[in-house]
Amino acid sequence: MMVRFRPTILRQYLLQGQLPTTGCLRSQARLPCIAARNRGAYLLSYAPVRAIHSESTPTASNGPADPAFVPLRKLLKDEAKKQKLSGKKKKKNANNQVVEGWELTVGIEIHAQLNTAKKLFSGATTSFNDHPNTHVAYFDLAIPGSQPVFQKETLIPALRAALALNCDIQQVSTFDRKHYFHWDQPSGYQITQYYEPFARNGVITLQARDGIAVEDGEGISVGIKQIQMEQDTAKTLAQLDNVHWVDFNRVGVPLIEIITLPEIHHPATAAALVKKVQVLLRAVDACVSGMEAGGLRADVNVSVRRSDDPSAPLGQRTEIKNLSSFKAVEDAIIAERDRQIAVLESGGTIASETRGWSIGSTETRRLRGKEGEVDYRYMPDPDLAPIVIGEDLVQHLRETMGELPDAEVDGLIEDFKLTPKDARSLVGLNSGMGVEYFWNVVDALKHRLGSSSLADNLPCYQLAANWILHEFGKLWFDEHEDDAARDFGFTEDGQCARVPVDHLADILFFLYRSQITSRIAKEILWAVFRGRVPAEYASVRDVIDTEDLWFRELSDAEYAALADEAVKGQESVVRVFMEKQEKYPQGKLMFLVGRMMRLGPEERIDPRSAERVMRERIEERYIPRLRGE
Known part of the structure; x- marks a missing residue:
């Protein structure tokens, strides 16, 4: 069982190097926390994990304060103010789906955290809101000698997701290693299903009501190349002075990666697809949370080519990583499309690269060159046996999935x-x-x-x-x-x-x-x-x-008296009714009804009755009076 220390003891030990006079922290159980600083050099310090999120506010004596949290809404408002002051008007997305002379092509990779109690290859509990580094197994930290053990129950929500997306379930699937080195992946590789995923050949149908671009008409179908299971990375918490804290609770959490075919040609449709996938995953209880809580992330691959030659190959694509909202998906695609078109029109070439996007930005930014299959050195994982999925299980899940x-x-x-x-x-x-x-x-x-x-x-x-x-x-x-x-x-x-x-x-x-x-x-x-x-x-x-809140409505006579009082001094408004041509002046009528509501006891007035009586008084009394009848 993980030992918990008081925040005051941890703060003194971590930030000031002080130990309590009784006992010794060295003898207590603890997990590693990595701090990365100075151009990527790693500093490994062993410290109890609750020190990462101290329960008291740091002061000048015990370290720098964390950067103030700025709500998303404020970020967007501030960016809008900057745009207004600069005099640049951003074109509305609804009118910015197509650039004449160019064709946009988008493919999407969606990473969704599965709704499971255990991690993918260890018995550690999946954790999203607990204290950092409190749910970590030996294998999650790549401790020498630890082995992955596939947790069979993680397959159930993955299968439900694949069935909801109309995929073919593969009877046999295998795991592969994707090699890269970063502090969020202790083993130096991620276990995924690159060569033999558990699901292929799906399709998702989008309708106009899903918010697709007008240019896509009443609907569009987008193919899904494959869905694969893989493990999530650790969570990195950026701090001041180029310091990063790492929470290993998330490492090894089960993910599915949904890879679409490059069949999307409008930014709004791409955003609608991600939203539709989120709704489907929630409906079948496959996904823990949505984009708003970080449980679903999207990478988009964007390319452009001239539209005068449909037989020409697709343009060089770039990938925009870790988009965390539906609006970010649409905005980032528009910005990258426009950037690529500007580069090509000026005689340049598009580099194969990974790019980033920030909230409220107008341009994507280069992160690094794009890695390929060779860079990742994919290889079958020698420690994991193939997964064999029985047709009886698939049929049972299909029959019990419920209405989509x-x-x-x-x-x-x-x-x-x-x-x-x-x-x-x-x-x-x-x-x-x-x-x-x-x-x-x-x-x-x-x-x-x-x-x-x-x-x-x-x-x-x-x-x-x-x-x-x-x-x-x-x-x-x-x-x-x-x-x-x-x-x-x-x-x-x-x-x-x-x-x-x-x-x-x-x-x-x-x-x-x-x-x-x-x-x-x-x-x-x-x-x-x-x-x-x-x-x-x-x-x-x-x-x-x-x-005594029961409604006791006014009589017609009381309504009529109230209507007469509301019309006083409003002869010009009543005259509009006499001069009406084809369209009835409903707005003027409701203006007079509003005066009735303000003049009378609101708790005894039914707006529908008030409107009826006002209409009758105008047509039967005031219009004839204006005409001199």
Whole structure:
């Protein structure tokens, strides 16, 4: 069991060289942590791992402070300000998918961390948020004499991913060594499946609703060359003064690498493909987390050629490494495409190289020359036997995989008449758990409405989808809630800790029946979210009864009096209705309805009734009066 030390002792030992007067750190268990400095020279120091992330803030006496964390949103805003001040206007991506006279070709390699409890070749636990270097086996650190042992359970999520991507599963696959030297790979090579991967010949279909470029029409299919299993590298944490800390918790974590064919010709379609892959991997529970959490990374291979000769070979490609967001994929491809075109038009040649991309950049940057098969010295791994995959296992996984996102989106569009955008957002909400919650809310509403037919109360179910997508979002991103409060606690069976299914169903039922107003419904949702139901009130109905929040609508006579008051001094607006030609001035009507809402008791006004009465008063009273009738 790993020994844990108090941060104060570790800080004194690591930063000041002081040891406690009793006991000795030398006799305690510890793991190595590598610091790289001075042009790549390695300094190996043995230190307890919790010192890497001290729980107290460093001061001038105990070392330099870590660089301040800058949120992604602020980085993007700052870069936008710089662009504005420079006077350069960046062309919108939607209008920047094609360069006349040139053809872009893109292939993508997607690395996804598998959802497994163990690492690929050791029994160490996969860890993503624990203290650094607390889940490391001998083989992970390449300790002499340690051997890789393939963990069979890591194959299951990999197979699910391959089936979701319509791949052919290979009955026999093998592991190879890919040699390179870097501090994040202790053994000096990565174990992968270069020659005989476990899956080949897949295809992913993208539709217009997936966000592909307009130039690709209604849809496009992109081939998948192969999917291979491989081990992840250690995590490097950059510090001041050219120092790097290394966390070996991540080394050996199981990955799959999805390699597409070079069949993508527009940047937006490339970004849409990566997003679609992420949704599919989450849907089949194959991937730990998405791009936003670092569980999925993309490398893109970009080349250009002149479009006047389609039979000409593809241009020299460059690779852009480690893109960590969908926007970065699209922006980096556009920037590299434009760079290559500028080089070729000026008479230059494109070098085979690996390039990098930073958030908010307008240009890619050279990292190093591109390595090839010879550089990596691929060879079969002599310590690992081939993997033999039985057809019965593949068939079982295929039959139990469940409905994939495209089919579920189609069902939501057909059954509930949701827009493609809303249907896709609902299916992707919280790795698919949001749509399970939606179905539970629909079932609860059916019970309350006394009908099992979707068509009978379709607007009510559409209201549920709208609230889960939009009203929940307002709770989630509220600035006054801490991180813990933003977690709704969605579960795989479609429950929610912060807003239970029955509470939301009650709110929507009363709102749909016009028994409470929209404003009151949203206030009750906040009360539920903050735990006041059931802490202070037994139920949603109890909130309404106790606070007397039931909707008591104005009579038509009261609406008419309110409409007359709202029209006072607005003769010029009313005159627009008299002069209307082909298009009804709905905006002007809603302006007057808004005045009614402000002048009257909002808790007793139904906007639909207010609109109806205002329309009637204008047409039956005010227009005839203006005409002198």
